[in-house]
Amino acid sequence: MTPAKTWRLWLVRLILGLWGIQVLWLIWHFGPEARDLAHRAASGSLGAAIRQEEPLYRWAAALQAIIPESATYVFLDDYAAGKEIEVRYYLAPRRHILLSPDISASFLFYTLHQEHAAFLLIRESQKPLGHGVQAALHSPAFHPVNLPGPGLAFRVDANLLRWGFYD
Amino acid sequence: MIEAGITLLRLLLGLGALFFLGYALLTLLVPRPRDFTLWERAAFSFGVGALALTFWMLALTWWGTPFSLGRILGPPLALAAALLLAPRGRRAVREELQAFQVRPRIALNGWDWLFLGLVVMVFLYALPRAALYPMWAWDAVATWGCKAKIFYASRGLDLTCIEAHNYYPNLTPLLLSYLYFALGQVNDSLAKVIFPLWGALLLGLLYSLAARLGLSRSSALGLAAFLALNGTVFIVHLYIAYADLPLAFFALSGAGLLYLWLADTAPRGSLTLAACFLSGMAWCKYEGPPLAATLLLAAALTLAWLRPAHWVRRLGQLSVPLAGLIVGYLPWRLFIVQQKMEIGADHIQGLYPHQMVKAVSYLLAGLLDPYYFGFLWPALVLALILAGTRLWRSPMLFLALFVGGNLVAIILAYAVAPTSAAEFPAYVRATLDRLLLHLTPVAALLLGLGLKELFPTPESPPTP
Numbered sequence: 001m002t003p004a005k006t007w008r009l010w011l012v013r014l015i016l017g018l019w020g021i022q023v024l025w026l027i028w029h030f031g032p033e034a035r036d037l038a039h040r041a042a043s044g045s046l047g048a049a050i051r052q053e054e055p056l057y058r059w060a061a062a063l064q065a066i067i068p069e070s071a072t073y074v075f076l077d078d079y080a081a082g083k084e085i086e087v088r089y090y091l092a093p094r095r096h097i098l099l100s101p102d103i104s105a106s107f108l109f110y111t112l113h114q115e116h117a118a119f120l121l122i123r124e125s126q127k128p129l130g131h132g133v134q135a136a137l138h139s140p141a142f143h144p145v146n147l148p149g150p151g152l153a154f155r156v157d158a159n160l161l162r163w164g165f166y167d
Numbered sequence: 168m169i170e171a172g173i174t175l176l177r178l179l180l181g182l183g184a185l186f187f188l189g190y191a192l193l194t195l196l197v198p199r200p201r202d203f204t205l206w207e208r209a210a211f212s213f214g215v216g217a218l219a220l221t222f223w224m225l226a227l228t229w230w231g232t233p234f235s236l237g238r239i240l241g242p243p244l245a246l247a248a249a250l251l252l253a254p255r256g257r258r259a260v261r262e263e264l265q266a267f268q269v270r271p272r273i274a275l276n277g278w279d280w281l282f283l284g285l286v287v288m289v290f291l292y293a294l295p296r297a298a299l300y301p302m303w304a305w306d307a308v309a310t311w312g313c314k315a316k317i318f319y320a321s322r323g324l325d326l327t328c329i330e331a332h333n334y335y336p337n338l339t340p341l342l343l344s345y346l347y348f349a350l351g352q353v354n355d356s357l358a359k360v361i362f363p364l365w366g367a368l369l370l371g372l373l374y375s376l377a378a379r380l381g382l383s384r385s386s387a388l389g390l391a392a393f394l395a396l397n398g399t400v401f402i403v404h405l406y407i408a409y410a411d412l413p414l415a416f417f418a419l420s421g422a423g424l425l426y427l428w429l430a431d432t433a434p435r436g437s438l439t440l441a442a443c444f445l446s447g448m449a450w451c452k453y454e455g456p457p458l459a460a461t462l463l464l465a466a467a468l469t470l471a472w473l474r475p476a477h478w479v480r481r482l483g484q485l486s487v488p489l490a491g492l493i494v495g496y497l498p499w500r501l502f503i504v505q506q507k508m509e510i511g512a513d514h515i516q517g518l519y520p521h522q523m524v525k526a527v528s529y530l531l532a533g534l535l536d537p538y539y540f541g542f543l544w545p546a547l548v549l550a551l552i553l554a555g556t557r558l559w560r561s562p563m564l565f566l567a568l569f570v571g572g573n574l575v576a577i578i579l580a581y582a583v584a585p586t587s588a589a590e591f592p593a594y595v596r597a598t599l600d601r602l603l604l605h606l607t608p609v610a611a612l613l614l615g616l617g618l619k620e621l622f623p624t625p626e627s628p629p630t631p
Contacts, residue, residue: 008553012618015546022541023285023396030402034292037299046299047356069320085309088329089302092313093320095328 056083056123059149060090063121066145066153067094073119074112074156076101076133083123101125105135113161119145120154174350178357181349182364184240189216191247194256196443197436201262204379206371211440213368214420217413218447218495219243221341225324225498229505233322236348282388286370289395289402290363297359297406307408310335315343316353326508334510336499338451339410359408366405369416370395373608376423377615379432386618394611397541400600401607410452411601417447418458419608422569425466425488426612429562431475438484442491449495458605459492461576465568472564518582522591526581529592530574533599540607547610550617566613570606577602 040046051057067073072095077084079098088096097115099108101122109132112120120142122133129137136142141160145153189212193200196215200208223243224234232238250256275283302312310331318324318340326333346358370391377387395401404412424441427433445462448455463485470478470485503510534544551558551567558567577599586594 011549011553015542015549018542019393019397022398022537025537026396026399026402029399030292033296037292037296041295041299047301047354051301082305085305085313088331089308089313089316093317093325093328 055150056086057090059147059151060087062147062149063119063145063153064091066147067091067119069094071095071118072097072115073121074099074108074115074117075121075123076103076108076130077123077125081123081125087121087123100130101127101133102130103132105132108132108136109139109141109161112156113158116158117156118158120156122152122154124150124152174354174357177350178346178360181346182361184244184349185216185220186212187216188219188243188247189213191250191256192216192219193440194253194259195250196439197434198255199262199435200259201266202434202436204375206368206375210368210372210375210416211420213364214417214447215440215443217338217342218443218450220345221338221450222498224318224341224345225337225502228324229502234318234344234348235322236351239345239348276385278385279388282385282392285392286388286395289405290367293366293402293405294360294363297363297408298357300356300359300406302355302359302408304407304409306410311339311410312343312355312408314340315347315358316355318344319347319353324502326506332453334503334508335453336450336455338447339408339413343408355408359406362408362412363405365412365416366395366401369412369419369608372416372419372423373611373615376419376427376612379427380430380612380616381619382615387615390611390615390618393543393546393614394608397543398537398539400539400604404601404604409601411604414448414451414455414458415605415608417444417451417455418462418605419612420444421448421459421462421488422566422609423612425462426562426565429466429469429565438487439491442488442494445488445492446495449492450499454602454605456492456496457576458573459495461572462569463489463492465565465572468568469562469565473560473562517585519584520582521588522584522586523578523582525591526578526595529581529595529599530578533603534574539600540603543607543611543614547614547617550614554617563613563616566609566616570610570613573606 040050045053073091074097075084075087076099077087078101079085084098088098095115097111097117099111111117120136122129136154139160141157142154143157145155147153186209190200190208192215193208193212197203203211220239220243224239227234227238251260302308313329313331314326314337317326317328318337321328324337324341342361343355343358346361347353350357373394374387374391377390378384382390404415421441421444424433424437424444428437428441445459448459466485466488467482470482475481502508533539547570554563558564580602581591581595584591584594
């Protein structure tokens with residue numbers, strides 16, 4: 001074997017050695033998830049049962065029974081929290097409009113009226129309620145839906161909405 | 168228990184229909200499907216079947232016909248049956264049956280068992296992880312899975328109720344919604360088995376292409392295992408329901424077939440088949456058309472550089488895959504225009520040089536950090552360096568141009584991304600691994616070629 005070929009062979013062996021270590025690391029990395037999978041398989045809590053463990057899902061599932069499929073709802077949340085997309089997924093094909101929790105009352109009321117939204121959903125957050133939400137809580141156009149869960153839900157009577165006087 | 172069995176049966180029949188349709192179309196696209204190996208036929212059948220069925224679903228929406236399992240499957244399966252009853256189809260089926268009766272025993276050696284065992288280990292984890300957990304990953308819930316659920320509920324390609332990058336191509340969500348129709352319900356965990364299936368077919372195709380290019384069985388199996396178990400990205404994409412794995416599958420299929428054609432070792436009909444997979448790239452993801460265009464550009468540049476016999480005529484023959492790309496791109500584009508859908512301009516607004524500089528360092532980190540793709544990319548760089556001038560004197564150049572060109576394209580894409588300085592690192596983190604995943608199987612094929620050049624083995628034709 002030529003020295004050049006020996007050198008190349010050692011290089012390949014080095015890469016294969018590193019790969020071997022990396023395979024062991026992968027087993028360690030995915031270990032916890034594999035263990036979770038094994039535990040769940042043993043206990044039979046799989047598929048839809050995993051979702052049931054999530055309070056947000058249970059809340060959305062309860063809302064499915066209340067919000068008609070043809071209805072539109074406005075959801076107040078920060079997109080980056082990643083919860084809004086989950087609620088949208090659970091409630092699909094209901095029409096979904098995302099607005100910021102810090103939205104002004106006038107724009108919130110305008111959107112609800114303009115988009116014929118029948119429901120307003122607000123996900124619980126550490127931040128204090130914004131002006132728009134506070135105005136909604138005190139407006140006769142919003143009727144609370146009594147559902148336990150990580151959020152507030154209101155039926156909206158669009159005919160009672162007035163906007164332009166709340167900011 | 169019986170209900171679970173029926174659900175599983177419906178899933179298998181739904182997946183089987185895709186293979187059946189794809190195989191029948193394969194007999195139309197290539198003169199003799201058995202010129203391709205078993206893994207290639209399986210992978211190509213599934214890819215072509217998925218492509219044809221989802222385009223058919225788009226056509227149904229265009230004609231205002233609501234989806235139902237009968238309408239989705241009936242006409243394509245009737246066409247498939249007609250194709251298989253035609254002389255070419257009958258011959259293909261006859262050859263398959265004959266080969267099935269005389270299947271040679273394969274004696275695996277220790278390395279084969281090791282590599283095979285590693286790949287099987289990945290799927291022993293990924294398959295139940297996909298099939299037994301509900302959809303949860305960001306883009307799956309926000310885009311692909313959400314659209315699939317809506318298409319199923321609305322019995323059509325109705326995007327009026329959400330704003331989820333509505334202009335994105337729809338192969339993945341339509342395929343998921345087809346499985347919901349096959350299952351008779353939205354079962355987003357069970358439908359996810361399609362992703363480990365894409366992954367298995369991708370690895371099988373890589374193995375088969377590597378064997379066809381002259382690697383020994385052990386080396387080809389090792390290469391497939393090296394791709395599957397290098398970093399976390401490939402494994403995670405086997406169960407998170409993103410469109411990136413299908414795009415990587417189509418990119419490998421297109422690149423592999425074009426490489427064989429450039430190397431004059433392609434079975435007949437490979438260029439037509441490559442056209443289908445470029446079409447699939449365009450219909451799979453927003454990044455698909457430019458990725459497919461770079462495949463064609465790399466092939467044209469390789470021909471112009473190497474100047475093989477009849478290279479000008481061969482340049483003209485690239486119009487076949489180009490037509491495939493256009494056919495894959497146009498229907499959805501026309502649908503967007505017809506529906507007056509807004510197209511996001513989230514990629515090109517201006518050039519930001521400071522982002523370009525940062526993108527280079529992020530890209531290098533993405534390529535070198537073992538967390539993402541293990542040692543695959545460093546191994547590729549070493550193999551290419553050691554291949555030396557052979558890289559410039561063979562069709563290997565095509566794969567190198569495609570991979571290298573797209574790495575440059577990634578940097579340029581980040582340089583024009585309209586994000587704030589604060590958001591830029593998160594933006595790169597959320598996208599870079601996926602952009603690299605599209606290229607990584609082709610990079611693995613190139614690595615295989617590099618190894619073959621370094622350690623030539625006796626010619627071993629692939630087992631049909």
